[in-house]
Amino acid sequence: MLAASVTSFSPDSPLDGLEVGDAPEPVDREHWVTVDVRAASLNHHDLWSLRGVGLRRQQLPMVLGTDAAGVAPDGTEVVVHGVIGADGHGVGPRERRTLLSEHYPGTLAERVAVPAANLIPKPAGLSFEEAACLPVSWLTAYSMLFTAGGLAPGDSVLIQGAGGGVSTAAVLLGVAAGLEVFVTSRSEEKRERALSLGVAAALPPGERLPHRVDVVLESVGQATWGHSVRSVRPGGTITVCGATSGDASPAELTRLFFQEIRVQGVTMGSRDDLAALVNFVSRHDVKPLIDSDHRLRDTSEAMARLLTGTQFGKVVITT
Structure with missing residues (x-):
């Protein structure tokens, strides 16, 4: 074959x-x-x-x-x-x-x-x-938003990077679920495309958000980690599925423990999670x-x- x-x-x-x-x-x-x-x-x-x-x-x-x-x-x-x-x-x-x-x-x-x-x-x-x-990028995004992130309609999320498989999945799932979605990208074209998908704001990397968010989706690593830590609210969560720019350094542990920020790693999800994702996209007509x-x-x-x-x-x- x-x-x-x-x-x-x-x-x-x-x-x-x-x-x-x-x-x-x-x-x-x-x-x-x-x-x-x-x-x-x-x-x-x-x-x-x-x-x-x-x-x-x-x-x-x-x-x-x-x-x-x-x-x-x-x-x-x-x-x-x-x-x-x-x-x-x-x-x-x-x-x-x-x-x-x-x-x-x-x-x-x-x-x-x-x-x-x-x-x-x-x-x-x-x-x-x-x-x-669905099985990798979309399942990972679903797990980061809802299983690990625990987000519900009306909550806010920052997605670091726009254009990749996980980030575009997270945008479409988040918008369909009624989340306030922010994204970052170095590319003006990608920021404009993200806006067309219904995000609340699309910003250059490192730019200050209108307010700190409940959850940050982190897949970039070293290049965006500091911004992620500064952008999540006290008691909020950073979900991590990758580090395409390398491991974050420094980890900013002082800010993490002082503001009681939770960091949760995510690798895809279970079969039950995939079944739930399939249900979600079917009911919300998300493609x-x-x-x-x-x-x-x-x-x-x-x-x-x-x-x-x-x-x-x-x-x-x-x-």
């Missing part, structure tokens, strides 16, 4: 280790099923894998990809939850949690094997391309924003788009 795999690590030039070509068919396992992948979407996790983060050389080649939508063996249209292990479904209760493409082959392929319990029915109102955006759509054979071009950081929404792969 055709698949996009990491075949070597290159920290400074990650696309050098990407190869699109023949890969072994999924392995049959008890309580697992093989899904015909119709669409997948790219995540920064894929770039980190190409750089050698989270993988060992003896695991190569490894099929990339952590989310997908497709068709199950019984013909059901499904969304694939990409977290494997931790709760015993299909792998045993003692296997540590991993994401697809870390221990088991990922979703950037014509077919992928997952535990049967990891399949969620695809919303009828979403295309395969739109549904493929993921797609930046660009590429064929599987053109994954290198799609990864290059993600690497530039110029995308607004999700970069999608279709088989």
Whole structure:
């Protein structure tokens, strides 16, 4: 089958280790099923894998990809939850949690094997391309806003960065939920696009907000951490899902403990969270924003788009 795999690590030039070509068919396992992948979407996790983060050389080649939508063996249209292990479904209760493409082959392929319990029915109102955006970025945004952040209609949130998969998901989910949403971006064009999605204000990085917010969504790290700590209200929460600009330094611990600010890490969410997200987008008629759509054979071009950081929404792969 055709698949996009990491075949070597290159920290400074990650696309050098990407190869699109023949890969072994999924392995049959008890309580697992093989899904015909119709669409997948790219995540920064894929770039980190190409750089050698989270993988060992003896695991190569490894099929990339952590989310997908497709068709199950019984013909059901499904969304694939990409977290494997931790709760015993299909792998045993003692296997540590991993994401697809870390221990088991990922979703950037014509077919992928997952535990049967990891399949969620695809919303009828979403295309395969739109549904493929949900399992990683959208699930992470949902968890940051509502599970870890505990936000409710009328609350306020700052989303650091505009344009990436998590940030655009958080904007659309937050607006649909009745939150007061602020975003930051270095790009005037991205700020204008965020305003068109219904945010209350779109500001340059580091600019003071009209008021401090209940929750900050932090995925940038070093470049925005200080602003995040200064922008959240006393007793508020900073939810963190990444650090694309590097680890924050200093951590500003004095401000954190003096103002009793809670910092909560988030990596995607549970199958129940994904089911709740699918319910949410169906009821509110929210559709993921797609930046660009590429064929599987053109994954290198799609990864290059993600690497530039110029995308607004999700970069999608279709088989």
